[in-house]
Amino acid sequence: xxxxxxxxxxxxxxxxxxxxxxxxxxxxxxxxxxxxxxxxxxxxxxxxxxxxxxxxxxxxxxxxxxxxxxxxxxxxxxxxxxxxxxxxxxxxxxxxxxxxxxxxxxxxxxxxxxxxxxxxxxxxxxxxxxxxxxxxxxxxxxxxxxxxxxxxxxxxxxxxxxxxxxxxxxxxxxxxxxxxxxxxxxxxxxxxxxxxxxxxxxxxxxxxxxxxxxxxxxxxxxxxxxxxxxxxxxxxxxxxxxxxxxxxxxxxxxxxxxxxxxxxxxxxxxxxxxxxxxxxxxxxxxxxxxxxxxxxxxxxxxxxxxxxxxxxxxx
Amino acid sequence: xxxxxxxxxxxxxxxxxxxxxxxxxxxxxxxxxxxxxxxxxxxxxxxxxxxxxxxxxxxxxxxxxxxxxxxxxxxxxxxxxxxxxxxxxxxxxxxxxxxxxxxxxxxxxxxxxxxxxxxxxxxxxxxxxxxxxxxxxxxxxxxxxxxxxxxxxxxxxxxxxxxxxxxxxxxxxxxxxxxxxxxxxxxxxxxxxxxxxxxxxxxxxxxxxxxxxxxxxxxxxxxxxxxxxxxxxxxxxxxxxxxxxxxxxxxxxxxxxxxxxxxxxxxxxxxxxxxxxxxxxxxxxxxxxxxxxxxxxxxxxxxxxxxxxxxxxxxxxxxxxxxxxxxxxxxxxx
Numbered sequence: 062x063x064x065x066x067x068x069x070x071x072x073x074x075x076x077x078x079x080x081x082x083x084x085x086x087x088x089x090x091x092x093x094x095x096x097x098x099x100x101x102x103x104x105x106x107x108x109x110x111x112x113x114x115x116x117x118x119x120x121x122x123x124x125x126x127x128x129x130x131x132x133x134x135x136x137x138x139x140x141x142x143x144x145x146x147x148x149x150x151x152x153x154x155x156x157x158x159x160x161x162x163x164x165x166x167x168x169x170x171x172x173x174x175x176x177x178x179x180x181x182x183x184x185x186x187x188x189x190x191x192x193x194x195x196x197x198x199x200x201x202x203x204x205x206x207x208x209x210x211x212x213x214x215x216x217x218x219x220x221x222x223x224x225x226x227x228x229x230x231x232x233x234x235x236x237x238x239x240x241x242x243x244x245x246x247x248x249x250x251x252x253x254x255x256x257x258x259x260x261x262x263x264x265x266x267x268x269x270x271x272x273x274x275x276x277x278x279x280x281x282x283x284x285x286x287x288x289x290x291x292x293x294x295x296x297x298x299x300x301x302x303x304x305x306x307x308x309x310x311x312x313x314x315x316x317x318x319x320x321x322x323x324x325x326x327x328x329x330x331x332x333x334x335x336x337x338x339x340x341x342x343x344x345x346x347x348x349x350x351x352x353x354x355x356x357x358x359x360x361x362x363x364x365x366x367x368x369x370x371x372x373x374x375x376x
Numbered sequence: 377x378x379x380x381x382x383x384x385x386x387x388x389x390x391x392x393x394x395x396x397x398x399x400x401x402x403x404x405x406x407x408x409x410x411x412x413x414x415x416x417x418x419x420x421x422x423x424x425x426x427x428x429x430x431x432x433x434x435x436x437x438x439x440x441x442x443x444x445x446x447x448x449x450x451x452x453x454x455x456x457x458x459x460x461x462x463x464x465x466x467x468x469x470x471x472x473x474x475x476x477x478x479x480x481x482x483x484x485x486x487x488x489x490x491x492x493x494x495x496x497x498x499x500x501x502x503x504x505x506x507x508x509x510x511x512x513x514x515x516x517x518x519x520x521x522x523x524x525x526x527x528x529x530x531x532x533x534x535x536x537x538x539x540x541x542x543x544x545x546x547x548x549x550x551x552x553x554x555x556x557x558x559x560x561x562x563x564x565x566x567x568x569x570x571x572x573x574x575x576x577x578x579x580x581x582x583x584x585x586x587x588x589x590x591x592x593x594x595x596x597x598x599x600x601x602x603x604x605x606x607x608x609x610x611x612x613x614x615x616x617x618x619x620x621x622x623x624x625x626x627x628x629x630x631x632x633x634x635x636x637x638x639x640x641x642x643x644x645x646x647x648x649x650x651x652x653x654x655x656x657x658x659x660x661x662x663x664x665x666x667x668x669x670x671x672x673x674x675x676x677x678x679x680x681x682x683x684x685x686x687x688x689x690x691x692x693x694x695x696x697x698x699x700x701x702x703x704x705x706x707x708x709x710x
Contacts, residue, residue, distance in 0.1 A: 272436065273475065274470055274472060274475040274476040275475065275476055275477055275478040275479070277428075277433045277470070277476070278468070278470050278476040278477070278478075278538065278541065279478065279489060279490070280431075280433055280462060281431050281433060281462055281466075281467065281468035281470075281542070281551075282462070282467065282468075282489065282490035282541045282542060282544060282545060283462045283463035283464070283490030283491065283493070283494050283544075283545045284489045284490045284493050285459065285462075285463075285493060285494070286493065288489065288492075288493035289493070292478070292480075292481060292489065293478055293481075296480050296481075297478070297479070297480050300480075370480065371479070371480060372479065372480060372525040372527070373479055373525070373527050
C-alpha cells in the first residue's frame with residue numbers, strides 16, 4: 062500500500078464510522094423508550110393529575126412522533142446537551158467532563174501495564190516454546206484470566222495498599238504524582254485479566270514468525286541480531302495483538318466500572334454504578350453513549366494501526 | 377582446483393536421541409568453483425534437508441548428528457560457522473517466494489537487510505545497492521518495485537527478489553531449493569535462464585535441489601541422485617543421463633517423458649514407493665523395488681564406489697566394484 066493508499070484507507074474507515082455512530086445513537090435513544098415506566102410520571106410524582114401529566118409530556122416532547130423525538134435527541138447530543146441528573150442539580154455533560162480524565166488516566170495506565178506485562182511474558186514464553194518458562198507463564202495466565210477483577214482489587218487494597226502505605230486506600234489525587242500513585246493499583250487489577258489474552262496472541266505470533274520461511278530466508282541472507290528480531294519477528298507478530306488490544310478495550314471499559322467502584326475513583330465507571338443504583342436514566346443514557354463512542358473510536362484507531370503495520374490489509 | 381563447498385558424511389537425525397530416525401545418512405558431495413551441481417530425488421529423499429543443513433537452518437526437531445561442512449577460504453577448505461557463512465560465502469534461494477519474503481518489508485529494504493545489518497550500511501548505500509541488485513535480477517522497474525511490498529508482485533518477480541536477496545551478501549555458492557517448483561512453466565523458464573546468466577556473470581557455484589530431471593539436464597554440470605536419505609549415484613550429468621550406474625537413477629530417467637515418448641502409452645514407473653525414515657530396509661534401501669536385486673543386496677553397507685568403465689560413482693553392488701555379480705549396464709538403460 063502506498064502512502065496515498067493508506068490515507069484513503071483511513072478516510073474510508075472514518076466514513077464507515079458515521080453510520081455506525083448513528084446506529085449507536087439510535088440504540089441509546091431506544092434504550093429509554095423500552096425501559097418500563099412513564100417519564101412524565103417520574104417527573105410529576107404519583108399524585109399528579111392527568112392534565113399535569115399531559116402538560117409535562119408536551120413539555121418533554123413526548124407527544125411528538127418517535128422519529129421526531131430522535132431528531133431532537135440528535136440535535137441535543139450534537140450541542141452537547143445530555144440533559145440533567147435526576148435531582149436536576151447537575152448537567153450530565155458536566156458530570157461526564159468531570160469523570161472522563163479519571164477514567165482516561167486509569168485506562169491509559171492500565172493499557173501501559175497490559176502491554177508491558179504481555180510483551181515481557183510473551184517474549185519470555187516464546188524463547189523456548191513448551192519450555193519451563195512457557196508452561197509456567199501459561200498457568201499463571203490462566204489464573205489471571207480467571208480472577209474476578211473486583212476481588213483482585215480488594216486483595217490489592219488489603220494486601221498491598223494497607224500494609225505498605227505506598228498507595229492510597231482508594232480515592233483520587235490532585236497533582237500528577239498523586240494521581241499516578243492512585244492509579245497504579247486499580248490499573249494493575251484491570252490489567253491482570255486482560256494481559257494474558259494479549260500475551261497469548263503475541264506469544265503465538267512470535268513463535269509463528271520464528272518458524273516462518275521468511276525468517277529462515279532472512280537468516281540465510283545474513284540478517285541477525287536485533288534487526289532479525291525487530292523487523293522479521295516482532296513487527297510481524299505485533300499485528301494480531303494490536304487489533305486484539307482494540308477489541309479488548311470493551312473489556313477494559315467494563316473492568317473500569319468495577320475497579321472504580323472498588324477503589325472509589327471518581328470516574329465515569331463510578332458515575333455509572335451510582336446512576337444505576339438511583340435509576341438516573343439521563344446519566345445512564347449519556348454514559349452509555351460516551352462508552353460506545355469510545356469503543357468505536359478505539360477500534361478505528363486499531364484498524365488504522367493494523368493497516369500501518371501490515372501492508373497486506375486491503376486498501 | 378579446490379572445491380568451494382564440500383559436505384562429508386552428513387547425518388541428520390530427528391526424534392528422541394535414544395532411538396533417532398535419520399532422514400539423511402552419510403551424504404557427501406563437493407562443488408567446484410563456477411559449477412552447477414544438481415541434487416535430485418523424490419520428496420522425502422532428504423535433498424532439501426541436506427541443503428538446509430548446509431546453512432544451519434534445519435527445521436525444528438531436526439539436528440545434525442555428524443558430518444563435516446567446509447567452505448573454501450584462502451585457497452583451502454575450512455570448516456565454517458553458520459553465522460559467518462550466511463553473511464558471505466553461502467546464499468540461499470527458497471522454494472516458495474510467497475512465504476519466503478517478509479510481508480511487512482518493502483522490497484528494497486528486504487533485499488539488502490542482510491548486508492545492511494552486518495556491515496552497517498547507510499540508508500543511501502543500501503538503497504543504491506538494492507537498485508543494482510534488482511536490476512541485475514531483471515526487475516523491469518527497480519526504482520518502482522523497490523518501494524513495493526512483496527504481495528504486490530507476481531510469483532516470478534517475487535522469486536527474482538528472493539534471488540537478489542541471496543546475492544546481496546556476495547556469496548560464492550548459491551543454494552537453490554526447488555527454485556521454480558512454485559512457479560508456472562513460462563516463468564520457470566525465465567528464472568532458470570536468470571540463474572544461469574547470474575552464474576556465468578558472477579562465476580558463482582550453484583547447488584540445485586530439485587525433483588525435475590529436466591532442470592538438472594539443462595543447467596547442471598554434475599549431479600547426485602538421492603534415495604531414502606542417501607546418495608546412490610553421482611557423476612557428470614551427461615554420463616548419468618545417458619549411462620546411469622544405479623537402477624534407481626535408471627528408473628527415474630525412464631519415468632521422465634521426452635518429446636519422443638509415445639503419448640498413448642503410460643509413462644514407465646518404478647513399482648512400490650520410497651521407504652520413510654522409520655521403515656528403511658537393511659542393506660541397499662532400493663533393493664526391495666529393484667528388478668536386478670540379488671540376496672547380497674540386503675547385506676550391502678552403503679558406499680559410493682568407482683564404476684568400471686564409467687566416471688560416475690555408484691552405490692549399486694552389481695554395477696560398482698563392490699563384489700557382487702556384475703550387471704551389464706545396458707540392462708539399466710533399456
